[in-house]
Amino acid sequence: MTKPDLPSGPQTIRINEDFTQWNNITPYYLDDIFDIPYRNHPRYGDHGEQLIDYSQRNDLERMQIARDTTNFYFYLRCYGPWIDENRFNWLFLNVDNSYSTGWIGFDYLVDLGENQLKKNMNNTSNWQYEETIQIVNSGYNELHFSLSYQSLKINNTKINLQFKWLSADVLYTFDPLNFIDKGDSAPNGRFTYTYMI
Numbered sequence: 001m002t003k004p005d006l007p008s009g010p011q012t013i014r015i016n017e018d019f020t021q022w023n024n025i026t027p028y029y030l031d032d033i034f035d036i037p038y039r040n041h042p043r044y045g046d047h048g049e050q051l052i053d054y055s056q057r058n059d060l061e062r063m064q065i066a067r068d069t070t071n072f073y074f075y076l077r078c079y080g081p082w083i084d085e086n087r088f089n090w091l092f093l094n095v096d097n098s099y100s101t102g103w104i105g106f107d108y109l110v111d112l113g114e115n116q117l118k119k120n121m122n123n124t125s126n127w128q129y130e131e132t133i134q135i136v137n138s139g140y141n142e143l144h145f146s147l148s149y150q151s152l153k154i155n156n157t158k159i160n161l162q163f164k165w166l167s168a169d170v171l172y173t174f175d176p177l178n179f180i181d182k183g184d185s186a187p188n189g190r191f192t193y194t195y196m197i
Helices: none
Strands: 028-030 039-041 051-053 059-067 071-079 089-094 108-111 116-120 127-132 135-137 142-148 160-167 184-186 193-196
Touching: 059 160, 059 184, 071 089, 071 160, 108 127
Parallel strands: none
Antiparallel strands: 028 059, 039 051, 059 071, 071 142, 089 108, 089 160, 108 116, 116 127, 135 142, 160 184, 160 193
């Protein structure tokens, strides 16, 4: 197995400026596209009624992370125009590299529809408001925002961040298997991306 690409050096992303700032940021994380078809067809064999699933919203395509001495910067692009801007997008963050804390390891949730950072409560699927964040949306298929190290309660000397994006009709956090067949998750299923320096 080849070693993962090393992240770019520290770089400040100016949230109120354009998305070309991301052109030289590495690595970038890709999700397969054309993987969010609506489903309405008979179930296999004797497995009940018609299978109907209209949970799909945005087709996630490309994700990136940048950093400087005080902040992380997150970028998301979907294939095709946004459906209702930020409303149907969430970012899960595992900031302590542990799967015994948080909901299946995720300590924080960025709720883009509400412009909020939320913290996991007692390793359940419940999330508590932490702070309001600014999200800049291109109006077509790109967005970016920043989170401070202080907000995530981590330092900038050793970073091992696992993250996962979800776009769906609602926030599915009662069963992690929903990442397989509800909406679009990136990466797929139970996997996560890693950003490490």
